[in-house]
Amino acid sequence: MSATTDHPIEQVGGVTAKYVDQRLGSNKFLGRNLGKVFPDHWSFMLGEIALYSFIVVLLTGTFLTLFYDPSMVEVVYNGAYVPLKGVEMSQAYASTLDISFEVRGGLLIRQMHHWSALIFVAAIAVHMFRVFFTGAFRKPREFNWLVGVGLTALALGAGFTGYSLPDDLLSGTGLQIIRGILQSIPLVGTWSAFLMFGGEFPGTEIIPRLYAAHILLIPGLLLGLISAHLMMVWTQKHTQFPGPGRTNSNVVGYPLLPVYMAKAGGFFFIVFGIIALIGGLVTVNPIWIFGPYMPDQVSAGTQPDWYIGWLDGALRLMPNWESVIAGFTISWNVLIPSVIIPGILFTALAFYPFLEAWATGDKREHNLLERPRNAPVRTSIGVVAIVFYGILWIGGGNDIIATTFDLSFNALAWTLRVLLIAAPPIAFVVTKRICLGLQRKDREKLLHGYESGRVLRLPHGEFIEVHQPLNYKELAVISAKEDLPVLPAPVKTDSDGVRNPHYRVDQLRHKVSSFFLRDNIERPTDAEIEAGQAHAAHSAALEAPLNEYELQDEDPVGHGGVLHHPGMPLTNQEQIDQRQQ
Amino acid sequence: MKFLSARRRNPFVAVLLLVAALGAVGITFSTVSNIQPAQAALGTQTQVEEGKKLYLEGCSSCHALNAQGTMNGPTLLGVGAASVHFQVATGRMPLAAPGAQATAKEPSYDPEQIAALTAYIASLAPGPAMPTAEDLDYSDADVAEGGVLFRINCAQCHQAAGQGGALTQGKYAPSLMEATPQEIYEAMVSGPQSMPVFSNETLPIEDKKAVTAYIMALQEAPSPGGLSLGRLGPVVEGLFMWVAVFAALIAAAVWIGIKAR
Numbered sequence: 001m002s003a004t005t006d007h008p009i010e011q012v013g014g015v016t017a018k019y020v021d022q023r024l025g026s027n028k029f030l031g032r033n034l035g036k037v038f039p040d041h042w043s044f045m046l047g048e049i050a051l052y053s054f055i056v057v058l059l060t061g062t063f064l065t066l067f068y069d070p071s072m073v074e075v076v077y078n079g080a081y082v083p084l085k086g087v088e089m090s091q092a093y094a095s096t097l098d099i100s101f102e103v104r105g106g107l108l109i110r111q112m113h114h115w116s117a118l119i120f121v122a123a124i125a126v127h128m129f130r131v132f133f134t135g136a137f138r139k140p141r142e143f144n145w146l147v148g149v150g151l152t153a154l155a156l157g158a159g160f161t162g163y164s165l166p167d168d169l170l171s172g173t174g175l176q177i178i179r180g181i182l183q184s185i186p187l188v189g190t191w192s193a194f195l196m197f198g199g200e201f202p203g204t205e206i207i208p209r210l211y212a213a214h215i216l217l218i219p220g221l222l223l224g225l226i227s228a229h230l231m232m233v234w235t236q237k238h239t240q241f242p243g244p245g246r247t248n249s250n251v252v253g254y255p256l257l258p259v260y261m262a263k264a265g266g267f268f269f270i271v272f273g274i275i276a277l278i279g280g281l282v283t284v285n286p287i288w289i290f291g292p293y294m295p296d297q298v299s300a301g302t303q304p305d306w307y308i309g310w311l312d313g314a315l316r317l318m319p320n321w322e323s324v325i326a327g328f329t330i331s332w333n334v335l336i337p338s339v340i341i342p343g344i345l346f347t348a349l350a351f352y353p354f355l356e357a358w359a360t361g362d363k364r365e366h367n368l369l370e371r372p373r374n375a376p377v378r379t380s381i382g383v384v385a386i387v388f389y390g391i392l393w394i395g396g397g398n399d400i401i402a403t404t405f406d407l408s409f410n411a412l413a414w415t416l417r418v419l420l421i422a423a424p425p426i427a428f429v430v431t432k433r434i435c436l437g438l439q440r441k442d443r444e445k446l447l448h449g450y451e452s453g454r455v456l457r458l459p460h461g462e463f464i465e466v467h468q469p470l471n472y473k474e475l476a477v478i479s480a481k482e483d484l485p486v487l488p489a490p491v492k493t494d495s496d497g498v499r500n501p502h503y504r505v506d507q508l509r510h511k512v513s514s515f516f517l518r519d520n521i522e523r524p525t526d527a528e529i530e531a532g533q534a535h536a537a538h539s540a541a542l543e544a545p546l547n548e549y550e551l552q553d554e555d556p557v558g559h560g561g562v563l564h565h566p567g568m569p570l571t572n573q574e575q576i577d578q579r580q581q
Numbered sequence: 582m583k584f585l586s587a588r589r590r591n592p593f594v595a596v597l598l599l600v601a602a603l604g605a606v607g608i609t610f611s612t613v614s615n616i617q618p619a620q621a622a623l624g625t626q627t628q629v630e631e632g633k634k635l636y637l638e639g640c641s642s643c644h645a646l647n648a649q650g651t652m653n654g655p656t657l658l659g660v661g662a663a664s665v666h667f668q669v670a671t672g673r674m675p676l677a678a679p680g681a682q683a684t685a686k687e688p689s690y691d692p693e694q695i696a697a698l699t700a701y702i703a704s705l706a707p708g709p710a711m712p713t714a715e716d717l718d719y720s721d722a723d724v725a726e727g728g729v730l731f732r733i734n735c736a737q738c739h740q741a742a743g744q745g746g747a748l749t750q751g752k753y754a755p756s757l758m759e760a761t762p763q764e765i766y767e768a769m770v771s772g773p774q775s776m777p778v779f780s781n782e783t784l785p786i787e788d789k790k791a792v793t794a795y796i797m798a799l800q801e802a803p804s805p806g807g808l809s810l811g812r813l814g815p816v817v818e819g820l821f822m823w824v825a826v827f828a829a830l831i832a833a834a835v836w837i838g839i840k841a842r
Contacts, residue, residue, distance in 0.1 A: 040838060041838055042831075042834045042835040042837065042838030042839070043834075043838075045834040045837065045838065046831075046834065048834075049830050049834070082724060082725070082798075083724050083725055083728050083795065083798050083802075084725055084728065085724075085725050086723075086725045086726070087725050087728065087729055100805070100806075101805070107805060107806055111806055111807075115822065115826070118818065118819065118822045119822060119826060119827065119830070122822060122823060122827050123827075123830075126827075126831075169732065169736075169741055170814065170815075263837055266837065267833065267834070267837055270830075270833045271830060271833075274826060274829055274830060274833075278825075278826055280807060281807040281808060282806070282807045282808045282810065282821065283804055283805075283806030283807050283808060283809050283810060283812075284806065284810075284818050285815070285818070286742075286804070286806055286809070286812065289741060289742045289799075289802070289812055290741045290742070291728060291729075291732045291736075291741060294732070294733075296733065297732045297733055297736065297737075298736070298737050299732070299736040299737065299740050299741035299746075300736065300737055300738050300739060300740040300741075300745070300746025300747070300754065301740045301744065301746045301747075301813060301814050301816075302814070303814045303815040303816050304815060305815045305818070305819065306815065306816075306818070306819025306820075306822065306823070309815070309816070309819065396816075397816040398747075399746060399747035400747075400813055400814075400816045400817070402747040402751075402753070403745060403746060403747045403753050406751075407751070408681065408750055408751035409747045409748070409749060409750070409751070410749055410750050410751075411751070
C-alpha cells in the first residue's frame with residue numbers, strides 16, 4: 001500500500017482539474033483512485049492485450065456495420081472483382097466483397113477486425129492460463145473467474161457469429177456444421193435447428209439473426225462483463241507475485257497515475273499498432289477466393305478460426321458411432337465431441353476454483369499468487385487440459401497437416417485418437433514430477449543455500465562445495481510457499497458412539513484432498529531456513545580468507561594453485577555485497 | 582417358328598430378352614453417341630515403333646508386355662493419349678516409388694519420347710485424345726462461370742483456392758498452382774489416380790475452358806490483402822497469429838515489464 005496522497009490531483013491537472021472539480025466534485029474521487037497502486041509483472045498485461053484488441057474489434061466493427069448488409073436476398077454480383085462478376089450470391093456476401101474491394105480502406109479495416117478478433121480470443125486464453133497456474137482464482141476472486149469463463153464463452157460466440165456473416169463458402173459450411181451439432185441433441189435437436197434457422201437450411205433468416213447477435217447482443221454482454229471484470233479487479237486489488245516486502249495484505253507496485261497510465265496507454269498503442277500493421281500486410285479470410293456459399297458446394301481444407309478448431313478436431317477424431325433408441329437416432333459421433341465434451345470442459349473450468357477450495361479445505365484469502373510448482377496437482381490438471389485441448393486442436397487441422405507433411409490422413413487421425421487418451425495421464429505424471437522436483441530444489445536452497453559450483457579444499461584435506469546464502473529476493477520468493485495439510489480422514493462414529501452423518505462425503509473429501517496435497521514437499525520452518533542460510537554463509541565464509549589473501553597478492557598467477565585471478569567470477573564478498581545493494 | 586413358340590414361356594427367355602435388349606441399346610448408343618472419338622491413328626508409324634521400344638524398356642515391368650496390366654500396374658488399353666501424356670509429362674510415370682499415389686516430379690522422358698509413348702499406347706486401343714490447340718484456347722471463356730463450376734466440381738478435393746487437399750490413406754488432390762491448361766484438360770478427360778473422369782459429355786469443352794480460365798485466374802491472382810499465407814485458410818492464419826503476432830505482443834509486454842524494475 002504505497003501512499004496514495006502523494007499525488008494530489010490539483011498538481012497534476014492544474015486549472016482544468018479545478019474547473020472540473022468545481023462542477024463535478026471529482027477531485028476527491030480521482031485523487032483517491034488515480035494513485036491506486038498496481039503490482040508489476042509482464043504476465044499481468046495479458047488481460048490488457050485482450051482488452052485492447054477488443055477495443056480495436058469494436059472500433060473496426062462499427063466501421064464495418066456502415067457498409068455491411070445482413071441480407072440473404074439473392075443478387076447478381078456486378079462489382080469490381082471480375083472472377084465473381086455475374087455470379088449469384090447473397091446480398092451479405094456481395095456487400096462484404098464491396099467492403100473488400102470498393103469501400104476505401106474497407107479491406108484494411110476488415111482484416112484488422114478479423115486479426116484483432118483472433119488476438120482477442122488468444123489473449124483471453126493465455127490470460128486465463130496465467131490466472132489458473134498462479135492460483136489467482138482463489139478466494140476472494142472466484143466470482144471474477146466465473147465472469148472470465150463467461151467472457152471466454154461469449155468471445156467464442158462473438159467469433160463464430162462473425163465468421164458466419166460474410167456468407168462465403170467457409171462460413172456457410174461452418175453454419176451447416178452448427179446445424180448438424182444442434183440436430184444431434186436428443187429430443188429437441190431438430191426443433192432447435194429449425195428454430196435457429198427459421199426453417200430449412202440455409203433459409204433466409206440466419207444471417208440477419210446472427211448479425212443481431214454479433215453486433216448488439218454479444219458485444220453488449222461482453223462490455224458489461226468486462227466492466228464487471230475490471231471493477232472487481234479494482235475493488236479487490238490486483239494479486240501480486242511473492243517477493244521482498246510483499247504480503248497477503250499489501251500491494252507493492254506503482255501508482256496508476258502516472259506510471260500505469262503511461263504503461264497501459266503505451267501498450268494500447270503497441271497492440272493497436274501491431275494489429276494495424278498485420279491488418280495492412282497480411283491477408284486474413286480472403287472471402288473472394290472462397291466464393292459465395294451454396295449448400296451444394298464445399299471446399300477441401302475447410303476450417304474454422306483457430307478458437308473453434310479444437311471442436312472441429314473433436315468432431316473429426318470421433319469414431320462414427322450411432323445408435324437407434326426407440327426409433328430415434330442418437331448421433332454419438334456428433335453429440336459427444338461437439339456437445340458433451342465442450343460441455344464438460346466448460347463446466348469443469350467454471351467450477352474448478354470451488355472444487356479446489358473444497359478439496360484443500362482452503363478458506364483463506366489469497367492476494368499473493370502461488371508459484372505453479374507449489375500447487376503440483378493444479379498445475380498438472382492445467383497441463384492435462386492444455387494437452388487434451390492441443391491434441392483436439394491439431395485434429396482440427398489434420399487435413400492441412402497431412403498434405404503439408406505428406407502424412408496419411410487416416411494414420412494421423414488414429415495417432416491423435418490414441419494420443420488423446422494416452423497423452424493426458426502422461427502429461428499429468430510428468431508435470432507433477434517436475435513440480436515436486438522443483439519443490440525439492442527449493443527446499444534444498446532454503447536449508448543449505450544454493451550451490452556455488454566452487455569446490456574448496458580445506459586445510460585438513462577435505463573437499464567441500466561452497467554453498468552461498470540466497471539473495472533476499474529469491475529468499476522471499478521461495479519462502480513464501482504455504483503448506484496445507486491433507487484433510488483428516490473422518491471417523492464413522494465418534495467416541496460417544498454417535499454416527500457421523502457426513503461420513504461418505506467427508507471420506508471422499510479426504511481422498512480428494514489427499515490426491516491434491518499428499519506429495520507436497522514441506523517448506524522448512526523459519527528457524528530451519530535461518531539456520532540453513534547461516535550455514536551457507538558460513539560455508540561461503542570459508543572461502544573468504546583465500547579471497548582476502550588473493551586480493552593482497554600482487555601477482556595472482558605467481559602462487560601455485562590459484563583460486564582466483566582477474567577474469568574469474570566475483571568473490572563471494574563482492575557477490576554478497578552486490579546482492580545486498 | 583414352332584421351336585420358338587414352344588419355348589416362349591421358358592423362364593430363361595425373359596433373361597435372354599433383357600440381355601438382347603440391353604445389348605442392342607448399348608451398341609446403338611455407342612455408335613450414335615460420339616464418346617471418345619477413336620484416336621488410333623494419332624502418331625506416325627515411326628513414333629509408334631519408337632514408343633513401343635520405350636514402353637518395353639520403361640513401363641512393361643508393371644503394365645505388362647502388351648499393356649494389359651499386372652498386379653503392380655493397371656492396364657493401359659483404352660486409357661488414351663491424354664492419360665499417357667498427363668502421367669508421363671508431369672513425371673508421375675514412371676513411378677518414383679510405390680506409395681499412396683504417384684507424385685509429380687521432373688519428367689523422365691523428353692517431349693519427343695513422350696509423344697512416341699503416347700502414340701504407342703493410343704495405337705493399342707482408342708481412348709481420350711490429347712487436346713487440340715483450339716480445345717485449350719480459354720481466352721474467350723467466362724471466368725466467373727468457371728469459378729462456379731470449379732466450386733461445384735473441383736473445390737471439394739482441390740480446395741477453393743486450388744491449393745490441393747487431403748484424401749484418404751495418404752492420397753491427396755494436388756495443388757493446381759503449377760498446372761498448365763493442357764494438364765488440366767488431360768486430367769479432366771482421363772481422371773488420373775483418385776480423380777473422377779470429366780468427359781466431354783459430362784463437362785462440355787466450353788465448360789472445361791471456363792474451369793481452365795478460372796484456375797489460370799487463381800494462379801495469377803494478386804493478393805490484395807497483403808501476404809497471402811498460402812491461401813490455405815484459417816489454420817495457417819491461426820498459426821501466423823500465434824507464432825508471429827501473439828509472440829510480438831508478449832515480447833512487448835515483457836519489454837514494458839522489464840523497464841519497470
